[in-house]
Amino acid sequence: MNYDERLRNVTVLGAAGKMGSGILLLTAVEMADLSLKKENAGKPFCLNAMDLSHEGLAGLLRYLKVQVTKIAEKKIVWLRKMYADRADLIENEEILNQYVFDVLSIVRPVTKLEAAYESNLIFEAVSENKDLKVKILSQIDQNNPNNPWYFTNTSSVPINIIDNEAKLGGRVLGFHFYNPPAVQKLVELIVTDNVDAEANEFAKLYAKNLGKIVVPSNDFAGFIGNGHFMRDALFAIKKAQELSKEYGLAKSIYLVNKVAQDYLVRPMGIFQLIDYVGVDVVQFIMNVMNPFLKDEDLHSDLLDQMMEAGVKGGQMSSGAQKDGFLKYEKGRPVAIYNVEKGKYIEIADIQEKCDEVLGKHPNPKISWKPTIRRRDKDQVFAEFFATMKSMPDFGARLGMEYGKRSNEIGRKLVSDGVAFNEVDVNTVMLTGFFHAYGPVNDYFVY
Amino acid sequence: MKKLRKKVYIAAGFNTVSMGTGRSEFNPKKERPGLEYYFETAGKGTIAQINDPANIDEGVVGNFMAARFNKQANLPGFIPFIDEKLQWKPAISVEGACGSGGLALMSGMKSVLAEVADSVLVIGVEVQNTMKALYGADVLAGAGWYKKRKEGHAFFFPGQFSNRAGAYYEKYGKEYTREGLKRWFVNSIENARLCETAQEYENKVPDLYALYDKFKTNGETFVDHLTVLDCSKVSDGASSLIMASEEGLEKLGIDKKDAIEIVGWAQVERNITNEPPDPTELITIKKAAKEALDSAGLTIDDLATVETHDCFSMAGVLGVEALGFAEKGKGAQFVADGHTARDGKIPINTTGGLIGWGHPTGATGVHQAVTIWEQLTGKAGPAQININPDRPYGMTINMGGDDVTVIAMVYKKAE
Structure with a gap:
């Protein structure tokens, strides 16, 4: 045939x-x-x-x-x-x-x-x-x-x-x-x-x-795409929970989400991506993958709580975004869900305070959309992350820590034999997730 | 020599913006003004330059395909829509594809010469951004013989002129030719930047030569021998003017110094069912240009500026040859050497032509006459060129279809 x-x-x-x-x-x-x-x-x-x-x-x-x-x-x-x-x-x-x-x-x-x-x-x-x-x-x-x-x-x-x-x-x-x-x-x-x-x-x-x-x-649960995304999301969730002791959950979600988008220069924040895919789908995929993983526990109690509260994200049949960790108006996040309190907190009410916590941004001109097509983007990112590395501000430090974790996840996918090489890992994140640079890079090694 | 039995003048020219891609206010997804807006804006623009619209005797509309682009026919009915004082006056609509505007000028001139009108409001209009380019290509293909449509290219007219370009490349060399086409494109955009109604007015590309080089011909997505930069724009627009006898100018309160005079003209048709005998030549334009100049007793050496029908850069270069500025095969060189630029031997298309200013198909012939009127009366603003008193004439070449319907006119400043 x-x-x-x-x-x-x-x-x-x-x-x-x-x-x-x-x-x-x-x-x-x-x-x-x-x-x-x-x-x-x-x-x-x-x-x-x-x-x-x-x-x-x-x-x-x-x-x-x-x-x-x-x-x-x-x-x-x-x-x-x-x-x-x-x-x-x-x-x-x-x-x-x-x-x-x-x-x-x-x-x-x-x-x-x-x-x-x-x-x-x-x-x-x-x-x-x-x-x-x-x-x-x-x-x-x-x-x-x-x-x-x-x-x-x-x-x-x-x-x-x-x-x-x-x-x-x-x-x-x-x-x-x-x-x-x-x-x-x-x-x-x-x-x-x-x-x-x-x-x-x-x-x-x-x-x-x-x-x-x-x-x-290779035939490992989650493959490359979810192999990276699920671990990356779990890092973000745990980081937000850790920060919540000091700042409360809504603010912490805002901080981590913003760092993923503006400091790691991604197309959207990590909590927005979880909402896009669906809180239920993310929880489900983690559950599917977890039994096959030996040395780690791919599970989030926060996702469980969100599911219990019935806040699931995902998309309507029209393609519009449903509310999840974030609440959306015309596709833009306007509020953040605090599952402990069972309500959304307006971003406008916490934004100023949170941005103060984050401190200076290494270069506000570097954002995802205009940078992704630049021919000299390798150079641009090398300079951008070098600046970030030298900064004492909270946002910059969290950005470095997050970038380093994404880097480790990428490298581990290769050493675990899920991906055949680092190039494949980067290709998946560049083309499947529209990242502007691959997770396996030298920007965050220090 | 065709002597005009009386003097015919043109005045009170007006152009709307040529709307379409390139204009920052253009958004293909949003609703835009339709035919009514363009009729009204252009007509009122001309009326604002005369004493009273009640003194206009007649209206002429040049339009190609409103029947398909806008599902609207019976366009003469839009003349009284412009101003209530035009109600109950005669009006007519003429069509000759992209030569419709030129035919509107002809019709207005004939009414004045026939002494059935002392003054005529001539409006060219086309609103063609109502559909995507590939559907618009179907509509515009009506300018060719319908029986040839099936074998034609998806983008029918780009296909026709691509074939002409291919034949020219083969005869004289592709690289040589494209140097000429490139300069034609660059001149068009640079001139358009000087005219605020031009579609490419806001074009800010720093290196137009490099931009042109970046676009490679690709027969799989477009035509074999041209790129989109070689093509005129898809435009919504209207142009309007007054055509009048001496008495007509007086009745409308127009000072002669604000008018130009038609001193020569020709209108030539080629059998639409025949293929052009030589794809590297525009013979109808050649005949029309010669006849028009002969009728005025002039040669190209008397011309200060020309508006020619560059629906494609290739038509621009072939037009230069057909007019006699360069021998066959030398037009690309003539253009590449800058002789048609605004500071060259013969400035052509000083506000960007069809590639830079825009090409609202049925309006183009009228727009060309308005541009010459502006240049010869010193009203061209930043686009004004120097008019040498030793050769003070202007000329327009308006073409419908693939060198089928051609209108040529020669003008001078009124005395």
Whole structure:
């Protein structure tokens, strides 16, 4: 079965979800483009969009129409060539509308798992629950005569466990997109020792055709991305708890969040990132990873308390941010949750005091957005962190400590054998988390 | 020689801002003023320079594709919208693709010559940022023969002039040609920076030559032989003026020193269903320019400045050859040497032309005449060039389609 044949019948499980819908979009476009090739004329391509939610599937189709149109607009020059022999399609708009229709007509929204019984390739993007994943994949495999390949989007469950428990015989690998899959360039590719070699090769080609950057990761719970993020988040949470004895919880969260954003020059503060991913998801991933870790306890009682209080963050279906550690108005944090008191404290009321605690900033002109694309950013960061290192202010010292911890986490991912090398760790954080510099660097060694 | 039976003057010119990418106030995601705003702003801008709009006899509109960009036809009805005193007067709308503005000038001139009007309000207008460029390309492709649309490029007109550029590269060398196109681009932006209504007025790029070099041609995302910097802008804009006989000027209270006179003209059509015989030549422009100068008994040596139709930098360079400033194949050199810059032998497009000032398609022909009017009457502000009294004439070349509809006019300051 060659590449095109493999993609003739595909199922995405959890297709209406945040990750599933993006995976479905990219796969639908890739399959439609194959179907337009002369050698595939007349051959049916079928992509099952499987999800339990009818409402979600209706939303999925609306999402697809908008997104496929955008994608088509960008490749109109190519599309005119592909539809050159369609005499009835003359204007760009006519060609584009036909293409959108052709992509959408490959997609079959379904609510029953049985649809996957005919597929050659199955993407799994259901909730991050090992037992659920095993149950579904094993049921499909018992009923699908094609010996299909399973690409799981798990961000934390070791692949070999899914393989063994669902009895997939090496026909599963981790194909971990970053959120949102249609935009983020990074894919973490996780294979086991038992992996089907052909599936592995296919995965690399498929990722390349989708325009993705592939970073291989070893099969350790959390892989590279969450391997860094979860430990980094735990450091921040524990640091905030430690500081809370002096400043109270809300102020401490403000301090650590601000240091991550403004002193480590990240796209957002760490507590904002936890909210973005979802307090529930972070807690869940930590719980998945923790049993596999020998010398550390990846667990936060503060996350447990937040969950008990029902403050979970995450996003609404519109993409708007739900309140979590921070409260948001028009996407901007305006208040901080103090779980001990069960209420949000206005940032405006504590900001001045907190900024006084932080002291001077090494160079207020260095912020994430304008710096990330600078060609001389290595030099800029070297100078920026050298200045920070020499400063006695509280914020600068916390920044150095935090940067050093992120550095240690990155290096440990390599020494533990999760990542093959430091470059891979940095690539994941640069492309998957949009950091402006990799965690493995010389800025914080002292 | 075509003698005009009476003198025809142009005065009271006005340009709105050319709105689109490049202007800081332009935000494609926000709602913008529509056709009505441009009609009203341009028309009132001209009316402010006369005694009473009641004295205007007639209105002419030049517009290309409001029917598709704005889903609006019957544009003559917008003339009385400008001012209630224009109600019940005759008005007409003319179309010849990007030559619509030039045809509006022709129509106004004919009314004055036919003595059915002493004064005509001529307005060119186009509002085309209503859709993304790739859909706009479909609309603008209407300037070509529709039966050729299918085989044409997604970006149809950039594709046409890319083919012309490719043929020119092949004949005379790509690097040589692109040096000329680069200088054309740089002149356009530098001139636009001197004119506050220009779309590139706020362009602050310190090294335009380096910017041009940074853009590489890429046939996979755009056309094979040109980049976006070689193209005119997508613009919303309107230009307006008064065309009048001597009696008309008097009735409107316009001083002759504030007017220019049309001394020569030509309007030439090439069969739209034919391919241009030589892609490295703009033969319709060549014919029109010669006819217009002949009709005035002048040569290019008498010209102080020219506004030519540079919908693409390549059309600018080929236009220089068609006008006779350089031999075939030498136009790129002529431009690269700076001879068309504002301090060169023949300053061309002194407020940026279609690439720098902007290209609201149906308005462009009128905008060109307004620019020449400003230059010859000393009203060009910071963009003013020195007009040598030994060669005091100005000229406009307005083109519709791929060298299909061409209007050439020659002007001098009124005496």
